[in-house]
Amino acid sequence: NAGVTQTPKFQVLKTGQSMTLQCAQDMNHEYMSWYRQDPGMGLRLIHYSVGAGITDQGEVPNGYNVSRSTTEDFPLRLLSAAPSQTSVYFCASRRGDGNQPQHFGDGTRLSIL
Amino acid sequence: GQSLEQPSEVTAVEGAIVQINCTYQTSGFYGLSWYQQHDGGAPTFLSYNALDGLEETGRFSSFLSRSDSYGYLLLQELQMKDSASYFCAVSGTGFQKLVFGTGTRLLVSP
Numbered sequence: 615n616a617g618v619t620q621t622p623k624f625q626v627l628k629t630g631q632s633m634t635l636q637c638a639q640d641m642n643h644e645y646m647s648w649y650r651q652d653p654g655m656g657l658r659l660i661h662y663s664v665g666a667g668i669t670d671q672g673e674v675p676n677g678y679n680v681s682r683s684t685t686e687d688f689p690l691r692l693l694s695a696a697p698s699q700t701s702v703y704f705c706a707s708r709r710g711d712g713n714q715p716q717h718f719g720d721g722t723r724l725s726i727l
Numbered sequence: 728g729q730s731l732e733q734p735s736e737v738t739a740v741e742g743a744i745v746q747i748n749c750t751y752q753t754s755g756f757y758g759l760s761w762y763q764q765h766d767g768g769a770p771t772f773l774s775y776n777a778l779d780g781l782e783e784t785g786r787f788s789s790f791l792s793r794s795d796s797y798g799y800l801l802l803q804e805l806q807m808k809d810s811a812s813y814f815c816a817v818s819g820t821g822f823q824k825l826v827f828g829t830g831t832r833l834l835v836s837p
Binding site: 658 | 735814827
């Protein structure tokens, strides 16, 4: 099992550029989430999804869009990159409700110049 | 909304026991989880408490008091490899969201 796969692992963007961070899971999990991690800030929830076609906002959704057209994939789109979006982004999935272990991808390290 | 508080850093020596506390505020509560993250790595699941009391998994135990909105992670027989960041997380209102605390960095010295 590959688990949760994120691509790319590293990316450098210029301010104003757009890009999509990819996330795929092969565990048939219903729930998927995107987090960003900044030093001293822990993991902050950006967007999450409870199934194909259903998404909702987390704690810090501004500047990001998501969609969930299939169970497997949950891409995160940066609409117009800003230096404040420099961070490590983690995608995660889990089988069901909050008591199930959440599986994380290896992260995407994104720098905005 | 939800908020969690943890100490920013804890230090201990090999073989010792350490407790990492977590207090939370949430409208609606379904459980408290703990995750471990080594530098440069991804978080990995350690434990989950939905009911009051102690859950034991090997050298790690997790405790929850719902009336006090408080939990802790207890690490016994500390090893150097336990040096990592530890995050508590709550699933609260809406049930689907899992919100994390800011993490506690544990430094284990010889």
